[in-house]
Amino acid sequence: MDKHKVNVNGIDMVYEECGQENEKAIILLHGFCGSSHYWHNVCPLLTDHYRVIMPQLRGHGETSAPDNVYTMEVMADDINALIEKLGIEKTVVFGHSLGGYVTLAIADKYPDKLAGFGLIHSTALPDTEEVKRKRYQDISFIQKEGIEPYVHELIPKLFKESKRQDMPDEVEKVKEAGLNMSAKGAIHTLEGMMMRPDRSAMLHEAKYPILLVAGAEDEVVSPDDTFSVNEKETPKTTYEYPHIQENTFEGVAHMSLVEAPEQLARVIANYLRTLSEKEPVRAL
Incomplete structure (x- = not known):
């Protein structure tokens, strides 16, 4: 994999890529405390x-961690600036967890840049009051104890227990990504996640197919939250919207991209094939 660093939207962003430059471009966004x-x-x-x-979001990995709140809109500006820097005309973005929140902000602010998008273990719903209280507690914990104990507590919750036992090396690599994050970056990201609006209307109003992937064992973002579509105060499921492709991975928690990468890649590839029939993904 090739690694690059570019200055976008006032920060130094690191991204990795594989494949050929003349191929159709897709973007994969990681989750919180990831890379x-x-x-x-x-x-x-x-x-x-x-x-x-595969960009590293602001405050994550080797990308700059400026001292301000990392709203989903600011992160969307970062990715849009990267898209423009790379000369990509139109793309498809797949966002895991936090990356899904950023993906929705991109679709909201820069709709002409997307031919489609996918949410992987993510949701278009805003934080509940309960979740916001937990984020405040997390911020306080990180301020007092630092990032290391927080990451050691967070990472095991992302995996099904049997997966943690079966793939200890992969779990350790995920943990390392979190430990490489600064306390400041984690706090500013938590602050930004609390501020995100309800974007569920974007799912049922989309003019192109949308991919949603949930883990049946996910305790971070439940399948119900991934597949919930709210319209005019009447909760509905994605079954009422044929353009939404819904996938539940059995035996998987919050990390299908690590727990079941082959299955996730097949689902993404199948989605992209159906999407290309609607509108091709183009790169300049």
């Missing part, structure tokens, strides 16, 4: 037909 490494097992499975770009 582009999250996608390392998926990326090679998509390179036959796509140029795969």
Whole structure:
């Protein structure tokens, strides 16, 4: 995999990529306390037909961690600036967890840049009051104790217990990505996640197919939250919207991109094939 650093939107952003530059471009966004490494097992499975770009979000990995709140809109500005820097006309973005929140902000602010998008273990719903209270507690914990004990407590919750036992090396790599994050970056990201609006209307109003992936064992973002579509105060499920492709991975928690990368890559590839029938993904 090739690693690059570019200055976008006032920060130095690191991104990795695999595939060929003249192929159709897709973007994979990682989750909270993660990095582009999250996608390392998926990326090679998509390179036959796509140029795969894996940015490290602000405050994560080796990307700059400025001292301000990392709203989803600011992160969307970062990715849009990267898209423009790379000369990509139109792309498809797949966002895992936090990356899904950023993906929705991109679709909201820069709709002309997307031919489609996917949410992987993520949701278009805003934080509940209960979740906001937990984020405040997390911020306080990190301020007092630092990032290391927080990451050691967070990472095991992302995996099904049997997966933690079966793939200790992969779990350790995910933990390392979190430990490389600064306390400041984690706090500013938590602050930004609390501020995100309800974007569920974007799912049922989309003019192109949308991919949603949930883990049946996910205790971070439940399948109900991933597949919930709210319209005019009447909760509905994605079954009422045929353009939404819903996938539940059995035996998987919050990390299908690590727990079941081959299955996730197949689902993404199938979605991209159906999407290309609607509108091709183009790169300049």
